[in-house]
Amino acid sequence: MEIPYKIYLDESDLPRAWYNLRADMKNKPAPLLDPATHEVMTAEKLGAVFCDELVKQELDNDTRYIPIPDEIRDFYKMYRPAPLVRAYCLEKKLGTPAKIYYKFEGNNTSGSHKLNSAIAQAYYAKKQGLRGVTTETGAGQWGTALSMACAYLELDCLVYMVKCSYEQKPFRREVMRTYGAKVTPSPSDTTAIGRKILAEHPGTSGSLGCAISEAVEAATTRDGYRYVLGSVLNQVMLHQSIIGLETKTAMDKYGVKPDIIIGCAGGGSNLGGLIAPFMGEKLRGEADYRFVAVEPASCPSLTRGVYAYDFCDTGEVCPLAKMYTLGAGFIPSANHAGGLRYHGMSSTLSQLYHDGYLDAVSVEQTSVFEAAVQFARVEGILPAPESSHAIKVAMDEAIRCRETGEEKTILFGLTGTGYFDMYAYQRYNDGEMSDYVPTDEELAASFAKLPKID
């Protein structure tokens, strides 16, 4: 059967349930701990911060399929099923016998896969009768996605945006405002933790960990609000499983089986979502695939981090998670262009990596932008810097196939578009971009500050 450039599934093929990979894991991800007592977080405690239904999903390590409510499926239909693209033009350009596919999640205004979880989280908040949700955003995709979902459901949306992004990406901010969100640069004087950080670090340009603390405080000190998060958590990876489910359906339809599946990894939700059903087969012994997480050399949590309980935020108000981490105090060089700046990694992916089911590589950003530009010129799509980490490694694999003659099938996740990252592209175009890799000493100093958990 001839494979088209773009495989679009029918709306009737849109999955009716998310796939919960944890159900097929022998070693479950470690539970969240109370940051004060170090006791396992209960549903009740989590419910003070998160929506009830999302707490259930967060803690459910057993139910394999969780139905997608019709209201969420209807929203999905506005931009899903997302296309699976055969990169014929890239293959030709590279002169490779490899067959390259990518799942493109950028076909929506948020510009990324983030919308898949944003609508789910907003929906459960609405269903619980809440007035609104709070969150943080760094690069801005998550904040945009949540704003869109809240606008659709007429839910209040408070976004704490890392100050340097707020200033460097005014247009991201405007998209959120256009969707009705209230956007505050973080740290701000609207929260106690924000005021404390401002007092201790006057003139700071903020960090994701700090914005998380502010958003959590804003949720827990307001009536009818809960906090929502765009990555790292189990629930997010659950919602993102729709990426992998659609991909698998599309590939099965054409009898294609990937040899290697590649995704960029910041908090891990897009990669986790893309690989979920394939990893499930691997865990159940039904099939084998090679999985590769790609992270920036400037923020290498899997490749150079330690596997330990750590804080998720600077303010230490969030639960502790066991994960590969660079230490909650680690702040990647401001030089780094894209997202993927989080110090930790999803507990689920961390466990899989620890158990040897997943490989990880790190790449430097100038090589990532080089790959991004090559890709854009032949495939048309201008990729987000985050997504371009996966492009870089997919291209490397395809070039290796040219050398060995192997006809591997390579699948990668193209998580989003770079329309709001042109400042970074400009620096690359002007030859002003450089690389940064933390030293062993820097990392050791950061690891020394990890909380001591037995």
Place this chain on the structure above:
Amino acid sequence: MEIPYKIYLDESDLPRAWYNLRADMKNKPAPLLDPATHEVMTAEKLGAVFCDELVKQELDNDTRYIPIPDEIRDFYKMYRPAPLVRAYCLEKKLGTPAKIYYKFEGNNTSGSHKLNSAIAQAYYAKKQGLRGVTTETGAGQWGTALSMACAYLELDCLVYMVKCSYEQKPFRREVMRTYGAKVTPSPSDTTAIGRKILAEHPGTSGSLGCAISEAVEAATTRDGYRYVLGSVLNQVMLHQSIIGLETKTAMDKYGVKPDIIIGCAGGGSNLGGLIAPFMGEKLRGEADYRFVAVEPASCPSLTRGVYAYDFCDTGEVCPLAKMYTLGAGFIPSANHAGGLRYHGMSSTLSQLYHDGYLDAVSVEQTSVFEAAVQFARVEGILPAPESSHAIKVAMDEAIRCRETGEEKTILFGLTGTGYFDMYAYQRYNDGEMSDYVPTDEELAASFAKLPKID
């Protein structure tokens, strides 16, 4: 048959030929004239400026279907067939019995329908053995599209970008540079006409008419270059017929017949492309539809212009075209946010309007942005300001149906996304946007300068 949210045609449904609406027009559009002698432009004369094959297409008023070369179809497959969307969410929000459809052309990095003609024009330039092409761009969609097409074909691309856009939209410029184009702010000192304009109007922020003059000079004074244009011309409307052909195929597949077809109109190519096959049926007496061109009240060429021969550019180096025009010297208020700033209108659409086959309305920009924001919040897509002119009128029609109870089927063209127009959205969000409508006296003064052609 239940109609999905998005109708995606198969790749095999991608049209194999463009439809040349002129073949079905009894009154053909008036021919281009030599700006110096006022004689009808010959193919030979046009060939000094345009690619040979494109000159043929420009002058061909008789061939109904012109085959799309396989190389262009392959490129189209990277982003086409474009989806026809049923606006279920908008219908629900408006509480209208009307059925609203839109053809979405924003699913590509150029952010608009412009790519449909860019790849065709670049292809014919490449086939002719040329080294490169030159063009102008205002809002930036056309320049981006041409850059993408030239990158794909490895063709040199020189873009003269209206200076105020160059400065206000640095990220548009960076997208073009990322695709390898050389972008020059216009007026510039790289051309004789640019130097002349700079000397006469020091500190000018430029205009589309001026950038056209520079791009034409750049093409005609270089070996192996030709000039290409993103709208107005017959050839462009021919390429854009793919929009209407796909739309008609998708609607026919589901047995849907539009009552009213709405599009924004700057130079006219997207509207002309969308309506082409429907208008063909109307001209041949096979079916009836109402067609509506929507233009900004600040640049109302159809609704307030005159039907006359006029210059297409400020430098008066391009052929004269008979069209509805505000006068080549008319410059819309800088206050106006989007594209649609061109003083004239496609000769083909002008003739159809003159003959009563097409209606036109003008709308003010604050009402356009109001509609755009409403649309974005329920349909997800953040529309370009240009496209939002069509949204505004489609919503007005749907609201009228709510009042009358009519179940009209409304189709409009959603030509692109607004990701690079956030400065305009910001002004709207901040309540700083205002409207501008030229006075009768201003227009009369502009009309007085029209060239006198017998």
